[in-house]
Amino acid sequence: MEPQKIESPEDLEALRAQYRIAADWHEPDEHDIYGILHGTSLGTAGFWPRESEQERRDKITELYVTLQHEGQPIAYVNIALLLQWACQRGADLASRDGA
Numbered sequence: 261m262e263p264q265k266i267e268s269p270e271d272l273e274a275l276r277a278q279y280r281i282a283a284d285w286h287e288p289d290e291h292d293i294y295g296i297l298h299g300t301s302l303g304t305a306g307f308w309p310r311e312s313e314q315e316r317r318d319k320i321t322e323l324y325v326t327l328q329h330e331g332q333p334i335a336y337v338n339i340a341l342l343l344q345w346a347c348q349r350g351a352d353l354a355s356r357d358g359a
Contacts, residue, residue, distance in 0.1 A: 261334075263309075263326065263327075263333040263334055263335050263336055264334065264335045264336070265309070265335070265336050266335050266336065266337045266338075266341075267341070269345050269349075272337065272345075275327070275334070275335055279291050279293060279329060279334075281293060291329075292329055292330050293327060293328070293329055293334075294327070294328050295325040295326065295327050295328065296325065296326045296328065297323065297324075297325055297339075298321060298323070298324055298325070298326065299321040299322050299323040299324055299339075300321060300323070301321065301322050301323065302322070302323055302339065302340050303322045303340055304322070304338060304340045304341055304344065305322065309321075309324055309326065309336045322338055322339075322340065323338070323339040323340065324336050324337060324338045324339060325337045325339065
């Protein structure tokens with residue numbers, strides 16, 4: 261199966277549910293989920309993952325994680341997008357609570 265490019269919080273939630281990871285992502289390794297970090301640039305322009313090893317060497321690649329299950333790649337997640345979603349979630353909670 262081709263690894264999924266996670267591009268929204270909903271994509272990440274679907275992946276979490278599929279592998280029965282805790283809602284707060286506590287201890288995903290207990291479900292044999294591990295990650296490999298790639299890249300050098302903190303951005304969200306869409307240049308991740310790189311298609312080949314040569315592209316990784318020749319170009320700046322945005323920081324992303326390859327999530328693996330049982331040693332096989334299952335998804336790619338951009339780190340800057342994760343930060344964006346976390347900040348949005350924090351802002352949503354703050355506005356809900358009247359802060």
